Amino acid sequence: MAHVILGLLLIAPQSYYDLIKAFEAGVGLFYSASSGSIKRALDRLLAQGLVEVADAESGGRGRKAYRPTGAGREEFGSWMAAPPTGSDAESGALARLYFLGLLEEAERLPVLRGIEERLEGDLAALQDLDRGLDTRDVPEGLHEVFAYQRATLDYGLAANRFALGRFRALIDRHERGEPPRD
Known part of the structure; x- marks a missing residue:
């Protein structure tokens, strides 16, 4: 999940809500995720320093757009280079x-x-x-x-x-x- 989010953020900085929409619009056809699992993965990526806040709206909603850090880009590249692992090779x-x-x-x-x-x-x-x-x-x-x-x-x-x-x-x-x- 985290690597899919990194990939989406490499395409363009996105908010949590944009990521949910991206899963609903395409990624979810082969990689299912709930909004809660997307939020947890995004929070982990942020805590690990693999993503950062690119832009934050001021005001009531305080919507944040995220982008990968250099370490996040490296992690994504390493994941891409590795063969799929786990029991679900198809989604990987x-x-x-x-x-x-x-x-x-x-x-x-x-x-x-x-x-x-x-x-x-x-x-x-x-x-x-x-x-x-x-x-x-x-x-x-x-x-x-x-x-x-x-x-x-x-x-x-x-x-x-x-x-x-x-x-x-x-x-x-x-x-x-x-x-x-x-």
Whole structure:
């Protein structure tokens, strides 16, 4: 969450309310966050010195616009360069893709390759699980449960293959010097 906020603030200084709107307008399609989690992450970034107040309105509302500090820009760059971690590789990959245009041209391909590597590892793990299920005996009375669990795995395999194909296509376009999308 913090890195997504840093990315949004690198695009333009924004207030807490602007950040909520940014999540609602686009980022929330692949990275969900409540207003409370956005506020907590913004407060942590401020406490860590990764963002600062860029501008504050005087008067009743006292609306503050935030921007990344030099340390915040470095933290964002380090996060972008690292492959997605955790159990939800898709949201980490999509968040990096969303902000890839903030990086220098030469920095983009390694990010895409890191995502590709993570997706390949996830696909291999799902394929191992799939092969292992073929040798399992399903207890009596659980065949329907197992069938839907297997359907869930099939979905995961298909989704991972699709994501891997999309990122490989982006890598190919990048290597050919083409824009990410026509």
